[in-house]
Every structure is written in structure tokens, then in C-alpha cells.
Amino acid sequence: xxxxxxxxxxxxxxxxxxxxxxxxxxxxxxxxxxxxxxxxxxxxxxxxxxxxxxxxxxxxxxxxxxxxxxxxxxxxxxxxxxxxxxxxxxxxxxxxxxxxxxxxxxxxxxxxxxxxxxxxxxxxxxxxxxxxxxxxxxxxxxxxxxxxxxxxxxxxxxxxxxxxxxxxxxxxxxxxxxxxxxxxxxxxxxxxxxxxxxxxxxxxxxxxxxxxxxxxxxxxxxxxxxxxxxxxxxxxxxxxxxxxxxxxxxxxxxxxxxxxxxxxxxxxxxxxxxxxxxxxxxxxxxxxxxxxxxxxxxxxxxxxxxxxxxxxxxxxxxxxxxxxxxxxxxxxxxxxxxxxxxxxxxxxxxxxxxxxxxxxxxxxxxxxxxxxxxxxxxxxxxxxxxxxxxxxxxxxxxxxxxxxxxxxxxxxxxxxxxxxxxxxxxxxxxxxxxxxxxxxxxxxxxxxxxxxxxxxxxxxxxxxxxxxxxxxxxxxxxxxxxxxxxxxxxxxxxxxxxxxxxxxxxxxxxxxxxxxxxxxxxxxxxxxxxxxxxxxxxxxxxxxxxxxxxxxxxxxx
RNA sequence: GCCCCCGUAGCUCAGUGGAUAGAGCACUGGUCUCCGAAGCCAGGUGCGUGAGUUCGAUUCUCACCGGGGGCGCCA
Numbered sequence: 121x122x123x124x125x126x127x128x129x130x131x132x133x134x135x136x137x138x139x140x141x142x143x144x145x146x147x148x149x150x151x152x153x154x155x156x157x158x159x160x161x162x163x164x165x166x167x168x169x170x171x172x173x174x175x176x177x178x179x180x181x182x183x184x185x186x187x188x189x190x191x192x193x194x195x196x197x198x199x200x201x202x203x204x205x206x207x208x209x210x211x212x213x214x215x216x217x218x219x220x221x222x223x224x225x226x227x228x229x230x231x232x233x234x235x236x237x238x239x240x241x242x243x244x245x246x247x248x249x250x251x252x253x254x255x256x257x258x259x260x261x262x263x264x265x266x267x268x269x270x271x272x273x274x275x276x277x278x279x280x281x282x283x284x285x286x287x288x289x290x291x292x293x294x295x296x297x298x299x300x301x302x303x304x305x306x307x308x309x310x311x312x313x314x315x316x317x318x319x320x321x322x323x324x325x326x327x328x329x330x331x332x333x334x335x336x337x338x339x340x341x342x343x344x345x346x347x348x349x350x351x352x353x354x355x356x357x358x359x360x361x362x363x364x365x366x367x368x369x370x371x372x373x374x375x376x377x378x379x380x381x382x383x384x385x386x387x388x389x390x391x392x393x394x395x396x397x398x399x400x401x402x403x404x405x406x407x408x409x410x411x412x413x414x415x416x417x418x419x420x421x422x423x424x425x426x427x428x429x430x431x432x433x434x435x436x437x438x439x440x441x442x443x444x445x446x447x448x449x450x451x452x453x454x455x456x457x458x459x460x461x462x463x464x465x466x467x468x469x470x471x472x473x474x475x476x477x478x479x480x481x482x483x484x485x486x487x488x489x490x491x492x493x494x495x496x497x498x499x500x501x502x503x504x505x506x507x508x509x510x511x512x513x514x515x516x517x518x519x520x521x522x523x524x525x526x527x528x529x530x531x532x533x534x535x536x537x538x539x540x541x542x543x544x545x546x547x548x549x550x551x552x553x554x555x556x557x558x559x560x561x562x563x564x565x566x567x568x569x570x571x572x573x574x575x576x577x578x579x580x581x582x583x584x585x586x587x588x589x590x591x592x593x594x595x596x597x598x599x600x601x602x603x604x605x606x607x608x609x610x611x612x613x614x615x616x617x618x619x620x621x622x623x624x625x626x627x628x629x630x631x632x633x634x635x636x637x638x639x640x641x642x643x644x645x646x647x648x649x650x651x652x653x654x655x656x657x658x659x660x661x662x663x664x665x666x667x668x669x670x671x672x673x674x675x676x677x
Numbered sequence: 678g679c680c681c682c683c684g685u686a687g688c689u690c691a692g693u694g695g696a697u698a699g700a701g702c703a704c705u706g707g708u709c710u711c712c713g714a715a716g717c718c719a720g721g722u723g724c725g726u727g728a729g730u731u732c733g734a735u736u737c738u739c740a741c742c743g744g745g746g747g748c749g750c751c752a
Contacts, residue, residue, distance in 0.1 A: 153693070153694090153695095154693095155693055155695085156693090157695095157696075158692090158696080158697085158698080158699080159696070159697075162696070166695090166696090168694085168695055168696095168733095171695075171732070171733080172694095174732075175732080181732085204696075205695085205696050206695085206696080206732080206733085208695075208696070251752060253752095288752065291751080291752065292751055292752075293751065293752050294752090296751090318751090407750090408750090409750060411750095420679080420680080420748090421748095423750090424749090424750045425750095426750085427750040428750075431750075434749095434750060434751085434752095435751070435752050436750095436752095439752095461681085461682075461745085461746055461747080462746070462747070462752090463747090463752085464680090464681050464682075464746070464747065465680070465681075465746090465747045465748055466747090466752095467681080468680085468681090488681080488682075490682060490683075490745080490746080491682095491745070491746065493745090531690075531691090532689090532690065532691090533690090533691085535682060535683070536682090536683070536690075537682075537683060537744080537745055537746085538689085538690080539688095539689065539690095541689090544702095553700095553701065553702095555715065556701090556715075556716090559713080559715055559716085560716095562713075562715095563712085563713055563715095563716085566712070566713050567712050567713085568712095569712090570712045570713095571712080574712095607693075611693085615691080616691095619691065619692095619700085622700080622701085623700090626700090629716060629717065630717070630718095632712085632713095632716080632717085633714095633716070633717045633718085634717085636711080636712075637712055638711080638712045639711080639712085640711055640712095641711095648712095655712095676713095677713090677715080
């Protein structure tokens, strides 16, 4: 259990025992909020529960606080509990306990911070899910970093996580894409063919057409249009998906499932979900189309599920089937969809669908990541995949590297309209905090290497020698990781991880400046060993944090 | 017109209804006999506006102002 929760439970038991001894009046369930005070003199943890209870208990906050403090059971973790200000109860961690955590960290590895708050609940994180009509562009990288980071956090928090990419291999855009590829294919075959008004004009499709021609040749080029399209669409999709997969793999992202939209229609999901909606009275036929009656559950309008017999389901129709599959068929306890801002108009409708399927809509969380403005110097660059002015995600990865992408995109909350200056990211690497954080890790490794080269064994070091301000500050920081994971998982906010990583790095650098680790003075042999234990624990925490963020922890730079 | 997101330091961004609102970048000045100076230390300004709820609001509610996005039988 993470320290913050332990403190909260201490407060709850203290309250209960104070009430049991009639020192405080009876009240219902209380979930005290425990926070980290901004001021160091206010301790490591703090609760304002006494102030919150003042009116219902009809007592002065400080009186309540006094009763709680007197009822707190002593633990090895907490050294001091005090009352301050209008009624805050402040907790200070025990230095001995902090030092002992070094051993805990070194024995368990980063798993010392793993939690059971997820209690094995199954949770699906669906992210990226870009139409397979071309390579990922730089705007998609944000969603990739967020979804992956979130999945890693939930995993560390004890959820049973499934990462999924929804492949839109059916529908109109896919048809237009296949037609575009066919035109380029014919052109590669030396035949006359023109792109339609809606076609994908990108260079990528030209290359794809040429590749398909060299693979399939005139045998397909000489077929009539329908047969040729048929022959081309599957390999076109495969190649494009392979391209997308390759980019994500470069980012170290692996999915458990690539879920096909087509399979919803080919299988039973579409029909079954429709039947369920019909039974529940959310479907009606009108104007030759089948409608979802969103207006029955507070939506502004109804939406088309099936456009007509010939034209089949709308994307919304298959999305209903998809969420039916997620919740009813596969039975996930929770589902998180990470969507780009251009889909936000779809959020309320999707929640309504889940509701109308008889599933608690709270089980579905949709995280919208806002548009990224990419800048080249002072110039803002706009992107639109359907026009030919996007920069491929691979180019961004080439320029700044996957680690920097993970860090920079995770650092901002998904809701911010963030700016990403391409030239700055390329040229001024020292401005990038990712280097600061990774450098700190590399430096720790350098120290451990140096110790190893000098044959220093430190397993039996005595951590009680670690008493300086910087050493204790570092230990405090390292022990925050479980709290940070808990909060990130609970709030579904991955951005706390890079901020934490930065704070660890900063505390490390201060420690490094203030405390000589490997000393050549024989009199320092014992403190050297103790500090090496701390360095090793710090390395474990920092590397573990970076890994959760999807980043590498380099041993050298 | 309706809906969603955003507005915090010169710039990019954190901030869980709590105590004196924080980092980075940029700017200035210090700082290296041994483990990596890509470092460390010191310098200061700000919650878009107006109400409301609350013991307490950057945080919650409403209105307004400003910026972005979305309102299709496209996805």
C-alpha cells in the first residue's frame, strides 16, 4: 500500500477510535483527503479532515485535530504528527523508515512501487486507432504516448491491462483509399488513370501503388476494375498497417490486439448489438435508414446506424457494435478510449450508446488529446492528412527520438493545446528536460561503474550513515513513486510521471553535488558504501519511472 | 446559432477545495584538486474579467471576454 493511503487509513482508524471513546461525535463514513504540503516544514503528508468535519461535528477544527492526533496509533513509518494553522494535521516520515526503504527498493526493484489498487480489474486502453489510409503523422504521436503511458501506469497499479488498436478496415474512407491506391497502381503500370476529387493525393499512395505493381504486376493491372480493386485492397491495407505498426514499434509500443472493424460485421457483433438496442427501444427506421434514438437519452439528435441496405452501416453503427463487443462480449470492467480532438463531438453520443446498451457509462472513459501545434521557428505548421502537407511521425522520431516524444507529449495534460517547436527540438537539445532526466540516470550508472571498477562492494553498507539534508530529500522523493503511480492511475493522468522523473533527477543532482559518493579517502569507506546503496536505489526508481513512460534509461550518453 | 477544450511569470507548461501559487527556457552573477559541469547555487514578476457557493476558490457554479476545435447517411 502506498504511503499516502496508509496515512489516510491511519486517520480513519484514529477517527474511529476517538469516536468509540466518545471524544468525538458519531458521524458517517469519512474519506480523508491526504495531500503533500507545499512547504517542507508542514511535513511529508497533511490532511485537512478536521476542518472538513468542523461543521458536521459542531466543533472547532483544532479541537477535532487534537482528538485525532491523540488517537493516532504509532507506526514505524511516521515519526511525528502535529497540528498546525487552522487545523491541519501534519505527518512527518521517520528517517529510519526512509533509510530502510533503500533496502526495500533494492530487493523488490521498481515493483516496490507496484500497487493493488486495480485489484486485477480488466481495463482496456484503446489508442491511436488511426485509419489505415497512410502513415502516422506527427499529430498522432501524442495519442500514442498518452495511451501507452496510461496503459503502463495502470499495469503498475495492478489492473489487468489490454492495449488495443481499432483498425478501421471497413467503410467509406477505406474504399476511397483503396481506389486511390488502385489509381496509383494503374499509373505505375503505365496506364491512364486519374485521382477522383476525394482521393488521397499523398506521396505515400504513389509509392504504395508502385510497390503493389511490382508485387502483383500486369496480371492484376489487366483485370477489370472491380476485380483489380478486390485484389489490391487487402495488400494495400496490409502494407499500410505494417507501416503504422513499424512506427509504433519504434516508439516501443506493443499492442495486445489489432481489432478489425470488418470482423464486427462479418461476425455477430453488429447484428447482436442492433438486436439489443432494438429490444431496449433505441432504434427506429426512417427515410430508408436505421436510426439510433439518441434523443431518448438527452442527446440533441438521432444518428444513423445503417445508411441503407446497399450502403450498409455508418461508422457510428460499427462503433456501437465495437463497444458492444468491448463491454458485453469481452466484458471489460473499464474501457479507456484515447481520441484526438477532432472526435470530441462523438463523446457524448458514445457514452449514450453504452448507456443504452445497458452498461454503466461510467465504465467508459474517453480521453481527448488536443491538437498539437507544430512550429518551425515562428511559423505554425498545419496538418491535414487528406491534403498532402503532413509530416510523417517517422520524421519526428528521426529528428528528436522516441524518448523525447514520449517525454514531451506525456508532460502536458491531454487537454492543453500544446506547442511543439520542431526546430527547437532538433537544434537545442539541452533545453529538453528529457536529456536532463536521462543524464541523471546515466550519471548514476557512471558512479556505479566507477565503484565496480575500483572493486568496491557495498552490499553490507550501513544506511543509517545517510543523514544529510540532500540524502534524506532524495530518499523522500524516491518513496513518492507509489503515490505518484496511485494518483496517475486513479485520475488517469499520465503527466505526473514525467514531472516526478524530473523531480527525482533534480534531487539526484543536488545530492550528487553535495555528497561525494566514491571517496579516495580510506576514512570514508563506510559512507561510500552507504551512498552507493542510495545511488543504486535511485537508479532503480528513475529507470522504472522512465520505463513506465515508455522511455529508455540509458547507462551512457 | 449550439457543443467541447483552453486562458497561471516575457515564452512553454505544472498546480488533489487548503497554509507563503511553482518548474523549465530565456536573462544576470557566482561555482570544477578525485565518482560525467549536459551539472549546482543565487537573483522576480503572474491566476482573462465579474458575480456566486464555501470557514477557505487558480481549483466548483454561472455570465462575459479572448484563443482553438467540432456540429455529415465521412472516419
